[in-house]
Amino acid sequence: MQIDPDRMLADLDHLRTIGGQGTGVARRAFSDADVAARAWLAGRMRAAGLEVTVDACGNLFGLPPGDAPCLLVGSHSDTQPLGGWLDGAWGVACGLELARAAIAAGGPRIAVVSFQDEEGRWGRLTGSTVWTGLAPLSAMDPNPDGDGTEDITFAQARARVADIAPLGVVPPSRFIGFIEPHIEQGPVLDTAGEAVGVVEAIVGSRQWTMRLEGEANHAGTTPMALRRDALQGYIALAGAVNDAFADMVGPRTVWTLGRVVVEPNAPSIVPGAVGFTVQMRDPDAALLDALAARVLALAEGIAAARGLTLEATESMAVAPTALDPRLRAALAEAAEATAPGRWRTMPSGALHDASNVAHVLPSAMIFAPSIGGISHNPAEDTRREDLALALRTLGAAVTRISNAI
Amino acid sequence: MQIDPDRMLADLDHLRTIGGQGTGVARRAFSDADVAARAWLAGRMRAAGLEVTVDACGNLFGLPPGDAPCLLVGSHSDTQPLGGWLDGAWGVACGLELARAAIAAGGPRIAVVSFQDEEGRWGRLTGSTVWTGLAPLSAMDPNPDGDGTEDITFAQARARVADIAPLGVVPPSRFIGFIEPHIEQGPVLDTAGEAVGVVEAIVGSRQWTMRLEGEANHAGTTPMALRRDALQGYIALAGAVNDAFADMVGPRTVWTLGRVVVEPNAPSIVPGAVGFTVQMRDPDAALLDALAARVLALAEGIAAARGLTLEATESMAVAPTALDPRLRAALAEAAEATAPGRWRTMPSGALHDASNVAHVLPSAMIFAPSIGGISHNPAEDTRREDLALALRTLGAAVTRISNAI
Known part of the structure; x- marks a missing residue:
């Protein structure tokens, strides 16, 4: 399996142009930019040979052909009202590249996801909350736009999924586990000069x-x-x-x-x-x-x-979210192989979709460093070589996990 | 000299009806109520045989006939936007009663003053600041209404002195000293069950x-x-x-x-x-x-x-204001004679007109207790017997001071 960091970075560079404002990105859940970004991602998934489905909540999945279980990798592509270019988007771009490389190599079976409204325009971690069954869709539907920019409910906003991809249901039972790559959004790795964080728990x-x-x-x-x-x-x-x-x-x-x-x-x-x-x-x-x-x-x-x-x-x-010991061990071994002496285990101080997914699937997270710890801000950034190195760590881990299944 | 506490209390009871709102009083400097109160005070002064003058700033003086020096007693009759019935007004009522009783008794020579805008609608201690020469009238004239209720300057507002009394100049050199009776506006006397405070300094x-x-x-x-x-x-x-x-x-x-x-x-x-x-x-x-x-x-x-x-x-x-040792000693002796064991020396924690007057005349202050320490509030109150007792203390002190001149 040949993963291509430049292809991942090129996807990420394109994604930041959709809703881009200066160095930042405004891609609020179900805004025009968010729908356009999801439609573009759907096209990239199809081009890679993945089968694309959007669910009623707006969560976008790219699945390898066939019914056998697969490993889910991804995060979210919606942003804060004016956020950075990496928060969520990098995790989706990693999932896309891993799934693409795996199809080209004939395995392992990897799927990619972009959950909807992680940043809480219509709820809190809205898409993954519904997908994991922690709340029914009917509980989210009456929610108003928390930003106050559109006078519509979540039920009305999510009608826009029709512009993204064919509507379907993708149950958690299709997956053997979930890995969420994310930028750290804090200063720990950057301050220590380290490249990779293996998350032990979400606080x-x-x-x-x-x-x-x-x-x-x-x-x-x-x-x-x-x-x-x-x-x-x-x-x-x-x-x-x-x-x-x-x-x-x-x-x-x-x-x-x-x-x-x-x-x-x-x-x-x-x-x-x-x-x-x-x-x-x-x-x-x-x-x-x-x-x-x-x-x-x-x-x-x-x-x-x-x-x-x-x-x-x-x-x-x-409550704190414990992450899966087997997936964590695979990520730790891969980190030591790809970034020897430049990684650590650490907690996630912020909430993530993995907090929800861990209720229904073995889940893990990997962090890339955030320069100066800055996030939720147009100045959010990570060195491109660090984004590439963490993708290689993920590639090595995914191979280990697939071999172990 | 026969001072009559009931007459002082009757003046005070009438004064609270001018601008009265419930238990409180709204008599802002140069408001209709303030001008009406000063005009009424001028009439009471004349009825007592005092010669009445208002200066360009709105300070109202009632002087005993003749040119010999006299002792000035008083405070201010303007209030906070919605203040209590005693703050300032009690000191003016005491000055009026002392001056009235002194004329009836053929001495000592006592004058009464109500300074203007102590409460700072157009400046800060505006009337006594100008009277003592600490700032020229021309420095106050451009000041706008700090309350924002009238779109006029101090120069325009003070034209209303014409409604009060004949305009004149009353220089500080006419007086041998100044005593300002005031409610404490704090909880010290009330908490201790004491009746009189002799102020040692204004902090x-x-x-x-x-x-x-x-x-x-x-x-x-x-x-x-x-x-x-x-x-x-x-x-x-x-x-x-x-x-x-x-x-x-x-x-x-x-x-x-x-x-x-x-x-x-x-x-x-x-x-x-x-x-x-x-x-x-x-x-x-x-x-x-x-x-x-x-x-x-x-x-x-x-x-x-x-x-x-x-x-x-x-x-x-x-800067702290030191008060005059001789006047303080006379007040302390009078307090021990009229309220034995129920008085103390204490600082004034609030600013008063005496802070200004002390720059040009020997000055002193006497406090009556404030129930619960409440002031600048419609709930401001003092027991009537305490108001009367402090007036008797003042009467005793004034006799001592006059004897010593």
Whole structure:
């Protein structure tokens, strides 16, 4: 099986022209550019000898002829409102090249997919959520355009699949597993000068949305001892969380105080209330439970000690996704063979279609480095030699996996 | 000299009907209600035998007949857009009653004043600033209506003085000193169950407006070690300021972190920038200098250690105002005589007209308690017996001061 990185890069170069805006790409799910890109991909799949089907959700599949099980490789070709050229698209281009090279070589059996609306215009990971049965299509159909650019529902938008390819159903049972190549979207590989990441798990997330309420007072006439300062309560909590987490977290844990809204937020008024979020991510579900519980206990203690009232809502709880050990092992062996000493195992800190597909198929992911860790941005980029090297790693892994079946 | 607290309270009860809204008062400088209140006060002054003059700025004076020096007592009768019934008005009512009782008794020589626009519709302490020569009238004249309710300048608004009383000039040299009675506008006296505060100084203020800038990143894909989180820098600075100040501040110091604006302020994005204020108030100018310098040094150190950039602007610097030792001593003796064990010396945490007048005349202030510390609010209130008791304290002090001249 002769994979051709230049052919993959040429596909990717063409894809970025569809919806291209400067160095970025605007290819929102079911926009004209997205439909045109899927139609173009369908043509490339057919030219490679693949059988093309689009499902009712807009997920686009290119399948090798015949009914025998195959390995699915791909990602998504929709983008953020103005995203980068690689996010999702590189994974689809890799799947296309692997499937094409495999047909030319007479095996292994490889299929390619571009899932629809990974970026959440009409839902969240919409296409793979429906495909894996995690939610029925009828649950997505009433969703409005979250961007607010078109006054139509998902049901109306997905009528546009007719412009892409013949409509059909492609059940997960046709596949033996799923590999999603994706850019890292973070700085770890780039900072370390490494070329390949083998993803061990997609991290889970927990998030508290909290509000501390005290009493707003004149900042000149209210002595310190008579204040119930909500912002000082927040500052104490943030410090206590940092201190407590230092002894609790694992090497993969991240936590983020991302949002703070102070009331009334004036220089000469003691803050009366503060709303804020505390978000934690880790591959270990038990650790996430412990971290979330500790934050709540610290907040309750600080509120009580300072005469503040606390409201706490768990505003996000996503379980970690374990990836398949056999597929991971094959990717790790292939990485050591193709990029010796320049790869690592790592978690995915972002959600991906593989989070859904792992519920129904053995699944794995491979990362290429993101220059400066930048993504969801027109400046998103990866060196072309790194994109090519990761494709070679995938080719080596796919051969190993097929041999093992 | 027979002062009559009921007469003072009756004046105050009438005054609150002019611009009254529920329990509050809307009597903005040079509004119809403010002009009507000043005209009514002018009539009460004349009825008491005082000679009435309004100056070009709208400051209203009631003077005892004759050219001999006199003691000036008063405050202001304009309010916040919707303020309380006592802020300023009580001090004017006290001055009126003292001047009235003094004329009836044949001495001492007491004058009453209601300064204009203390609450800053057209400037800040506008009337007393011009009267004391701290700024010329020509500097105020171009000021627009800061409330945005009338499209006119201060020069146009102050033409309304013609409706109040005969226009004239009343130079500070006519007076031997100034006493400003005012409600505390804070919780200290009310919390302690005390009736009278003798103000030792009006605190000074220093304020930094700062901005820490790091780098916004995806909260899932950016490891803790690779973040330059501006909000974590702010949290560290706030904690360091609290720790450092614990060993530096005096018993009167207050400091306030009142305003925080995070960018982009989203739960899943590592904060890229934080703008905020750090405000300090104290009667001691040297201590304020030290506190302000320490905040800047801590911010510079934290910015450098965390790879953040710091912008720092001193956005407020008001020097403390020392009040006159002789007038303060007379008020303290009178407080001990009229409210034994139920008074204290204390700083004023808010600015007042006395801050300006102290530049040109020996000046002092006396506080009545504010229930719950509430002011600049329709709920502002003081027990009537406390308003009466503080007037008796003033009466006793005025007799002492006059005897000492």
